[in-house]
Amino acid sequence: MVDYSEIEIGDMLPSITKGPITRTQLALFAGASGDPNPIHLDDDEAKAGGLPGVIVHGMLMMAILAQMLTKWVPQNQVKAFSNRFVAMAMPGDSLTCMGSVVAKREENGLRLVELEIVAQNQNGDDMLKGVATVAI
Amino acid sequence: MVALDKEFIGKEYEPFALEVEKGRVAQFAKSIGEENPVYFNADVAKNQGYRDIPVPLTFAFTITMDAGQSLNVLEDLGVEKTNAVHGEQGFTYHSDICVGDVISGSQKITDMYDKKNGALFFIETEIKLVNQNDVHVADLRSVIVVRN
Numbered sequence: 001m002v003d004y005s006e007i008e009i010g011d012m013l014p015s016i017t018k019g020p021i022t023r024t025q026l027a028l029f030a031g032a033s034g035d036p037n038p039i040h041l042d043d044d045e046a047k048a049g050g051l052p053g054v055i056v057h058g059m060l061m062m063a064i065l066a067q068m069l070t071k072w073v074p075q076n077q078v079k080a081f082s083n084r085f086v087a088m089a090m091p092g093d094s095l096t097c098m099g100s101v102v103a104k105r106e107e108n109g110l111r112l113v114e115l116e117i118v119a120q121n122q123n124g125d126d127m128l129k130g131v132a133t134v135a136i
Numbered sequence: 137m138v139a140l141d142k143e144f145i146g147k148e149y150e151p152f153a154l155e156v157e158k159g160r161v162a163q164f165a166k167s168i169g170e171e172n173p174v175y176f177n178a179d180v181a182k183n184q185g186y187r188d189i190p191v192p193l194t195f196a197f198t199i200t201m202d203a204g205q206s207l208n209v210l211e212d213l214g215v216e217k218t219n220a221v222h223g224e225q226g227f228t229y230h231s232d233i234c235v236g237d238v239i240s241g242s243q244k245i246t247d248m249y250d251k252k253n254g255a256l257f258f259i260e261t262e263i264k265l266v267n268q269n270d271v272h273v274a275d276l277r278s279v280i281v282v283r284n
Contacts, residue, residue: 033197049219050219050283058222059194063192067169070193076186078193081193081226
């Protein structure tokens with residue numbers, strides 16, 4: 001259990017690392033997530049769209065980043081979660097997800113913690129950058 | 137080259153409604169590498185205070201994809217889907233979405249603008265999701281980037 005009184009600004013969440021992301025995972029996620037865009041499945045189509053080859057679904061990366069939050073608290077304590085898709089990941093890339101506490105506040109009887117969150121590839125390049133609000 | 141028709145700003149699409157299926161949620165959870173039994177076992181979920189198996193945090197976007205909500209905007213604007221990428225995604229959560237829920241919503245185009253002299257254009261949309269009991273469960277905000 002995470003204790004609100006013990007949380008301090010600057011605290012880091014436990015990080016998670018997932019991957020390498022495979023083409024098989026992209027195919028499974030395409031079906032499971034209902035995203036039929038061929039830029040995640042077909043190199044020829046991706047290249048026709050001006051990409052170097054198939055890219056990882058942004059929403060797959062976001063789903064991995066979300067798991068850092070839900071490993072820290074039960075998901076019904078996550079009140080808001082957003083990110084920018086900063087760079088494209090390719091099959092073979094891994095993601096490390098990190099977060100830190102940037103603010104604490106109480107609102108409508110809820111004890112809220114504001115987080116800055118990021119997902120980086122194996123080279124330390126930012127793939128996703130975002131924020132989340134968690135009720136403790 | 138796609139022209140930016142700002143007349144689409146404010147357009148609201150037809151409402152949709154979809155049931156959240158257990159098998160689909162398990163398939164989604166598995167595909168993202170999730171292993172927490174709360175996403176696979178209703179008893180575990182109920183013991184943790186959920187009405188039934190909750191959907192993973194980003195599954196709300198999949199509900200809207202299944203309802204064709206991203207693609208209908210691209211089709212409307214004449215954008216090839218291979219030229220479109222996701223720029224930003226945001227979720228605000230108000231109540232749990234669980235297996236068996238019937239989720240309804242409607243999409244609105246809230247803004248459109250271009251950058252780099254029209255080389256990139258941006259489409260912002262919002263979708264409010266409500267469940268079968270008229271409980272407001274989530275809000276989604278998306279930014280789609282189109283490369284011209």
